[in-house]
Amino acid sequence: MPSKPTNRIGEVYGKLTVVRISSRRSKSGNTYWWCKCTCGNEREVPSDSLSNKLRKKKNVTACKKCAHENARESIHKKNEYQEKERKKQAIQNRKLLEGKVPQKWLELPLTDAHARELGEKHFFRGIKCLNGHLSPYRINGGCLTCAKEQSKTINKHQTK
Ligand SMILES: [Zn+2]
């Protein structure tokens, strides 16, 4: 016989407040609770996902819509931060390369995203590719020197 579930109404987990019990039960007899999100949406959550213990992924702390938005927002923030760091790094790298590389390289956009923003095809981060070339990159295409060498070796093979 499944035991009577503890009353959890009023408990708060992140944006969710438990408002009433659901008639739904998991296969193992776990209770589901209807929770109200601060945005007004309700979400049915299994009892064992309502916890304030630090666990990797099981905890539910918002309605589906808010959880989705949170995830999207944090990815967006992370990308924005990484892009800012990439630009900062590129500026630093390029400063050190002044006079050592063609001036026009230093006038290229700083990063892939920066090039896209400006509608340009090439950018120069002032970093070496995996093959050790210090060279501008093509958006979606990688190192320009690599690309040139590749087409050279292809020609060589063809003329052999
Ligand atoms: Zn919500």
Ligand SMILES: [Zn+2]
């Ligand atoms: Zn290369």
